[in-house]
Structures are given as C-alpha cells and as structure tokens.
Amino acid sequence: MLWVFEEGKEPVGRSGRNLLRYLNHQDEGNAEFDGFDLYALRDIEPDEEITFDYGGWEEE
Template identity: 85%
Template sequence: MAGRKKQPRLGNLVFKAPSTIHGTGLFAKVDINKGQQIGTYEGPTAKRDGTYVLWVFEEGEEPVGRSGRNLLRYLNHEDEGNAEFDGFDLFALRDINTGDEITFDYGGWEEE
C-alpha cells in the first residue's frame, strides 16, 4: 500500500510512570503533534465493566468494550484531557510535549 504512513510502535511514543493525578499514568516519550494518532486500545472483548475496560458507544449499536492489555490502560482522567478516543484509537487534541502526562475525559462521550 504505497503512500500509507506506518503508525509508530506505541512503546516508542509513550511510557508508564507514577502519576500526580492517580497511581500510574501514561506519559509522552517524544513530542506528539495535535491530531496525531497515539495508539489503539488493544485487548480482548469485555463481557462486563471493570478495571481497564474502555467502552465505545456508537449510535444505534450495542456498546463494545475492551479489556486493556497495552500501555493505553494507564491513561488517567482529566476534565480537559489532551487526548481523545475515536472508537478505540487515541488521538492528541493538542501538542503534547515530551514528559507530559497523556489524559482523556472518561465521561467525554456523554456530552455529545
């Protein structure tokens, strides 16, 4: 597929470390540009809610959940996070500097 840009490996972009927000957080290993895809929330389909489960709600569809198994499971909540999910793909809402904690609004989907 000529012209298709390969997504960097998640571990090349982010790392987990102690967070001042809560427990362990996810941090930028490199500068991440506004609009850049950070990664995809990967893991098996969830049968019920629990720790590290991300639910995606599509209008007219049953919610789909995944039990996080990659580094994105360490994302913490912030009302005005610097990233957001489109489905299970995470994108930067603004430029994120090296060392910044990457956060998203856990309840952001409720506002739409």
C-alpha cells in the first residue's frame, strides 16, 4: 500500500499492486508527482529506474 500523508488531512492509500511500487527514492529524481499523477522531469531511458524525492511532497 502506498500512503500519502499531508498535514491536516486524512491519509490516502493506494494499492501496492500497481506499477508505482517500483518507484524509488533519489534526492534529485527524474520524476515528480502532481497529486496522483507522475510526470518525468527529463527523458527517461529504457530500463532506467524511475526515481523521485520522497521528501519532495510540499504544500502549495
């Protein structure tokens, strides 16, 4: 299960049985989330791992 926590809001859970379970942390990742949508920050090569900064979730 992937959980998203935002201060002052109820946690939101997503099933871990989807492709998101293959994402990994990197301080300067090659992708980022906008809500539950994932966007590449640059071209990602075939067989390259998709990474994002787990700590990069900020309130707007």
